[in-house]
Amino acid sequence: MTDPNRFAGGVVDLGEVKARAEARAQRQAAAGPGGADTESAGAEAVAAFFTVTEENFETEVLRRSIQVPVIVLVGSGRSDVSEELKADLRELAEAGGLQFLVGYVDADATPQIAQALGVRNLPTVLAIGAGRPLANFEGGQPRESLRQWVDAVIEAVGGQLQGLPPGTVQAGAEAAEQDAEPAEDPRLTQATEALNAGDFDAAIAVYDEMLAENPADAEIKQARGTVELLKRLDPANRSTDALQDAEDDPDNVDKQLAGADAEVVAGAPEQAFERLLATMKRTTGDDKARVKDRLLELFALFEPADPRVREARTKLASALF
Incomplete structure (x- = not known):
């Protein structure tokens, strides 16, 4: 300064x-x-x-x-x-x-x-x-x-x-x-309807279209990230309990990623962050990079000033260097 x-x-x-x-x-x-x-x-x-x-x-x-x-x-x-x-x-x-x-x-x-x-x-x-x-x-x-x-x-x-x-x-x-709230983009309704119908890809496509016009829209980024998360946990895509799978096989990176997703959806992001930070310490190379990328994706679902995100970011920096 x-x-x-x-x-x-x-x-x-x-x-x-x-x-x-x-x-x-x-x-x-x-x-x-x-x-x-x-x-x-x-x-x-x-x-x-x-x-x-x-x-x-x-x-x-x-x-x-x-x-x-x-x-x-x-x-x-x-x-x-x-x-x-x-x-x-x-x-x-x-x-x-x-x-x-x-x-x-x-x-x-x-x-x-x-x-x-x-x-x-x-x-x-x-x-x-x-x-x-x-x-x-x-x-x-x-x-x-x-x-x-x-x-x-x-x-x-x-x-x-x-x-x-x-x-x-x-x-x-x-x-x-400064300015009045802008009128709601009708595409938000389209995305919500697609999500309610279980068509995750259609909802993501709508958000991608909106982000192409305004890449800095943090709310749309968060919405898109949330849909990606829900898609990964869709019962149609899995037949077992993600959290139980993660507990039973702590060395399986894919299961740890899915377990962290489930913890975020369950309202326990701190546990999700800790799970992935611990997984990073046990992995190297491409696996470690995958875990880091997932952590960053999950961080983006919350406000940057969220103390849980700040604490996890500090730990992530320590884990990387």
Whole structure:
């Protein structure tokens, strides 16, 4: 991480946009509560966490950073590290009492913003205050280190900024999403109907079509992975109890994979992860690679910030190296 007390010059070129933002903020301050600038009238609801778009970049990042520090995360739904950072930063922001805000840039949906910020690697986190870059880092960070970094940013510049207008309140979670929920894709109904009919391949084909259009859709990825799991455990494809088979033959990799699937379906993912981690220690070569791949598939069925997934990922890293 870069030191929050040191400006990371050159990371962001604000130029004329920053100048316009500062000029507007000064006009608002001069107008006062009873002035002509309607944006300063009345209590304002501010989202502690929001999605950055081309439309709101100037107002919610640059202009807002004149009032409080704005932490910008540039990430991707394809990156587990990005998703973990996103979850941690969101939680810190929503518990932070509007001392700082967090904006998320989806590099897949808005690559032009990531490019404008000079981002080279994902995820990248930048702190912006008074329209200027303050500090940045690339990659993941433990939650406690992340909290300390944010605290250092606030301490370094928070008192030098204007602060939010009196009466500002934190917007509800629904306001943080910026946009209304989109209409449900009718193909989701097709996939559900296929699944209910036991046609796993048809459901997977629907999800594949949707992912071809939006590869970063984490929910569809999870749905597809779930159907793959159910297909593997379909009674039509097996005549024995997967868990009992795994217990009876601990050295059989195929049976351990099936046993882990069954434990996930039974609501015991921790046991599934431990089973596969133990199997990895007993295997080598292609078998070990197969077990690792199945672990990653099962991880993808859960939120990246799920503590069970985090713990298992740490153990997986130890098992690999």
